[in-house]
Amino acid sequence: MSPALETKGLGMRYGRAWALRDCSVRLPAGSVIALVGPNGAGKTTFLQLVTGLLRPTEGTVEVFGQDARAGSAEALARVGFVAQEHPLYPGFTVADLLRMGRSLNLRWDRPLAERRLEELGIPLAKRAGDLSGGQQAQVALALALAKRPALLVLDEPLASLDPIARRDFMRTVMAAVAEDEITVLLSSHVIADLEAVCDWLVLLKDGRLQLAGEIEDVLADHRMLTGPRTDDEPAVPGLVRATHSDRHTDLLVRAATDRPELHPTWRSHPVGLEELILAYLEQPTEIAR
Amino acid sequence: MIWLTWRQHRAQALAGLALIGLTALVFLPYGHAIRDAYAQHGVGPCLVRGTGGDGCQSAMSTFMSRFNGIANHLLTWFTPVPGLIGAIVGASLLGREYEHGTWRLAWTQAVPRTRWLTDKILLVGLGIVVITASLSAVFGWFRSPIDDVSGRFSPGAFDLEGLSLTGYTLFAFAAGVLAGLLFRHTVPAIATAFAAFMAVRLPVEFWLRQRYQTPATRLLPPTGHWGSVGPMAVPITPGTPGWTLSENLVDKTGHPISAAVQDQISRRTQALGGPAADSYLRGLGLHLKVVYQPANRFWTFQIVEAALFLGLAAVLLGVSVRLLHRRSA
Incomplete structure (x- = not known):
């Protein structure tokens, strides 16, 4: 099976401190991968290296065989990303955000995004800053999924959500997995959220890889x-x-x-x-x- | 990118248009008042005839004393404006993305971030050019009767007309973009960019600008009106006035006369006044040595100054794009 994500000797240093060091993993396509570790373990750094937001100090990251460091439009188009605290432009309406997604992406499934938001009862005319946290997370997720990514990366997607919003959010993610067989990589420090949905586990601590494998194994x-x-x-x-x-x-x-x-x-x-x-x-x- | 840039900067663009509208609203009626006075005092015919004797000198002085001060006040409070506009617009371009965390949203779409930044720089830069060029056009029209008398080298004219306003604003914009990238916060980036702007802008005006070209020198028959120098001086020589850098009485051999003698002469000419003073000076065999930048160098100087600020802007923007590229993918 070809890996969705492969890192070799991946390391990231900020100033003198290594946020991530010596990380080599192969994560299979089609799986739902939990990236677990305490705060400060290097989870966000790892995810930002995967999405190309950061450039590694050493080592390589390949997403579907393509170097994530290249930052090309094609590489970016394959990865959907919802960053921590699901940032959106607060002054933009939901419709503005969808239009932004359309104008910045190679593939854009507008009906899909609109249908998802309609099902959730999120009005397109509302400003992102006026939405609840759960709704903002859903809008950010809808933007990421409308790219039709092969890999969906979620950084602490549940951290700021109440239990109902968590359930709804994961439901949307799992529906996308079922429909499109996308690979999902999500980080969390709450283990209970992940057990039911993930089939792979990557464990990070103090910037070091502790464990990586299929959960069953x-x-x-x-x-x-x-x-x-x-x-x-x-x-x-x-x-x-x-x-x-x-x-x-x-x-x-x-x-x-x-x-x-x-x-x-x-x-x-x-x-x-x-x-x-x-x-x-x-x-x-x-x-x- | 065009739509996104417009959506993110439309408030600033509308503020820019409002500024043009407000400026036009204030200065168009005022410009008409200046034109009326210009005709009423007969400034035009005086300029055609050269300095045209004392009648014209006093007409032009009256006209200038009425309007030059106000026209230059305009400059005084407008000097920091290009710096502020540029710094605010530039600093918000990246600073706001970092502040709201939206850089992680913006740069994980399928537009590589260096293209995202260059497109934004080009589009916002174009907006700045349109707005500042319009402001320059309003100021140029408003000031043109005053410029007829005192020339376009006075800071009130040179800094607001032609290309300079655009050059200044683009430079401050570039400094703002880079500061936003380095500080990751809008307000400190605005403050830094504005300080950098003034640190370059003021020495250029007061020290560098007069050195763009070697000044011309002329020896003139002496006159009692000598001694008024600077770019705003009322001209005492015929033709469109340039930028008088110095005026000194010199002897037959062209050497400047000593300060003590100069003092003596100056007291004497004041006592005599008018044509009597002129003939007294001629009798001493003195000449007036004028060092100046001729009026027809206006556009050369504009191009040099604009090239200087645009060049600096290009360097800062180039550094910004490069840093953003290196910072990550």
Whole structure:
């Protein structure tokens, strides 16, 4: 399968600080990819490198085999982007924004955008600045989808929305995925929003890639081992994180084996996505490498 | 891009048109008043006959004292205007996109950002040219009777007529675009661009402009009216007045006379007055040495000054496009 997105040794430095370093991933076309990490992990930097808004300090980004750094009209036309806080020109009416989209794009599906907005009851004559946050997000999404992009990139799309607006927003995204088989890459620090809709996971922390893979495989690869409390770090291959409670020690391990070389009192059980992500994000960075 | 640029800058364009309208509304009636006085004082015939003696000198002085001050006040408060217009329009071009975060919307459509910026610069620049050229036309018409007397080198004429107003505004615009790119905020970008504009504009007017070409020199028979220099001086020589840089009494060999002697002579001529003073000076064998930029150099100077500011504008805009290209894709 040809990748929708491929990065090699991707790095971005602002002044002296690296926001992203040494990031190499291949993300398959047709998937819905969750980019997860705490605030400041480099998610926005990664997405802006993918959309060509930033030029990498080192490494390469290819979107459908085309260098994102080129910033050509054709490369830009393939990617739909809704930035954090879904910025719109506040003085423009919704109709103005649609007209802007038409005049700045190679492909423009105006009926699609108008139909979506009509279904949502967003009037075209209203100024963007007068819309609610949820409506603004929907307008920004409609603009991105009207480009008929092959890759839709959403930066923290749900962060500023109330629960109903979140549900509506994700519904629109998933309808587009079902209809047009587009690839979606979305970032979030809220894991619950993503579990139901994403099939791929990319985990970033402190500008480093921690984990990337299909969620099913990732879950299958990890086991939680629970046994009697041990105070020293147990030497288990593929240990991600150890947590100790009063009587037990929990070990998250990344290993294909279901039978670790441990005392028979240790029990092994599958791990949930949220649990797994939290374990990766809480672990000290040094161990991760 | 044309529609988008219009949509984003239409408020500014309409403000520009309103400024033209307001200027025309104020200065067209006033221009008629000047023309009436021009005819009434007989300034035209005086100019045709050269300086034409004392009657004409006093007619022209009366006319100029009535209008020159007001016409130059206009300049005083209009000097910063091209800088302000240019800085505001220029700084908002990128500053506003960064402030509202809309650069992320604008540059992820299918127009590469360098084209987005060059198209906007060209379209907004064209608007600036149209508006400032119209303002220059209004000012030029309004001032033309005064220019007949004092020439077009006075700052009130030179800075507002011809190409200079357009050149100044485009330069301030370019500084605003670059400042908006660097500061990512509109207000500091406006302040910086305006300061940069004045820092270039004022030394050009007061120091550089008179050096565009080597000035001409003429030796004239001496007159008691000598001593009034500067671009606004009432002419004492026939023909369209140029820009008098200096007027000095010199002796037969062409050397300037000492300050002490000059003082003495000056007191004497004031006591004598009129034709008696002139013949007294002639009797001393003195000449009046006038260093000046001739009136027919007006367009040469306009072109040099416009080229200077347009060149600076082109450099700043080129840097802006290049920085935006390098900053990202």
